[in-house]
Amino acid sequence: LARPAAAAAASRSRHGASTASPASASTVAAAARGVRARVFGGSAGGCLGPRRQGQGASVAAMAGAAADDTPKTETKKLWGGRFSEDIDPLMEKFNESLSFDRRMAQEDIRGSQGYARALAKTGIITDAERDQLVEGLVVVGAEWAADAFEVKAGDEDIHTANERRLGEVIGTVAGKLHTGRSRNDQVATDTRMWLRAQLVILRGYLRELIVVAVERAEREVDVVMPGFTHLQSAQTVRWSHWLLSHAAAWQRDDMRIADLMPRVNTLPLGSGALAGNPFGVDRQALAADLGFARVCPNSMDAVSDRDYVSETMFWASTTMIHLSRWSEDLIIYSSQQFAFVKLSDAYSTGSSLMPQKKNPDALELLRGKAGRLLGTLTGFMCVMKGTPTTYNKDFQEAWEGLFDTVDTMSDCLQIAAGCLATLKIDPEKMKAGLSADMLATDLAEYLVRKGVPFRETHHISGAAVKMAEDRGVSLSDLTVEDLKPLCNAFEADVVGVWSYEKSAESRDTEGGSSRRSVLEQCAKLRKYLEDTESELQTA
8 A cells, every 4th residue: 555645754763853844954054055045144944933133143152152151071961960969870870761752852842842932932031032932942953854963972862852952052041941841741741742643644544444444345246245243154255344343443543543643733832840930921822833632721731641641542552452363263264274365475484494385474463463553552561550649760661662662553554554555355265164054043033034033043043053063964955845944934035034245235234244234334334434533633
């Protein structure tokens, strides 16, 4: 399947700084030139409005000034003022998170730009200082995008790294950016911004999978196959009915992610460490600026809430359970003993010893990864359960699990769609898997239509099955004469029961296995996807 351009562009590297497409070194230079032109004179324009006069220094000059007025000492910790001893190097490594939270670099940049604009509205910083902060952050963001950002000792997380580099670019005014802000509300804001974008991408992949299922169901609606309960042959169904049974579960997964998105898209910034912001920041305006639909209603809850992480993990785990069960069916159906389907070589592997083997590794990995994500969810819930209000460093354990969950879901949804789009079915093998005893319920229903109570017909049909087994013949081989002793209601037209197609067609209620019903299910799924498409644009 071809991935949509928007989704491909937004796709993340495993350990990269952001989901943005990499920029060249010239991009960084261009960004720097833009800063010089926009902040310190030259062409007007951009979103910040007219610049004040007398700001003719270049970014390079500002960086030089920063070097002049900053003591030539090791990088200071954001929290180091009350400490007199150096941190243990092992503790430094134990405590750092930049190795994995760097992927939120661009979100941290955008959140900080929005916060600088909010501070300026309060008057606590000037418009000129706002412009220096915002434009300096453009340079820092361009460095991350170009993979040119130089990490230095003391950069324990993405927030520290960006603020340290901002100070190198624009000087001491960078120290005003954190006014009234804590890393507690900052990290929660960054992760929500990052996650909301990722959920849109994942939802797109999930919906692609549903589309593949619907298209196959429409195209292959006339193929009948055995339906199973307890993995025992049960009743006749359509291959398309089986496909749509899984698409129905995926639709619920799509509904769940849609329900989750508004709670992710809620702004914690402006809550400070826990007690709120003392400088009158307009959180509603800040939310609008950063694309959030609402603000967290309580500052203490805002910095301690990680429900959006656990909910994402729960959504992923539930979706993976559905993918795992779907995979298990196809693993069974692709075995030589069934041979209902044949997987594409693109999603299979061989054996290092047995030349004849074609293993359904993609499906087995989907099944296996479901277990890992369930473990991630359980582990995170255990981390959270004993933490007191409000922020605790335990929360840092959320990010690696969250990032892995998102990465794994991205891969799994695309692999599943690829497997389903390329597998081949064998209608004759499916038909050969049907047996007359699977029509025993139809035999009972035949008598119901003759006026016999169902509870009696169930026993009569069971007696017919035993009769056939005792004689070593198929149920359909029994004649009217054979069946009459069991019930006088049997007539010559009973031979019409022994049709698999008729059996499937008789289930013509909404959601059933008749051709009409299956195509109706396809139409409903298509309409659902059409009606909710706009949600991907407004999330």
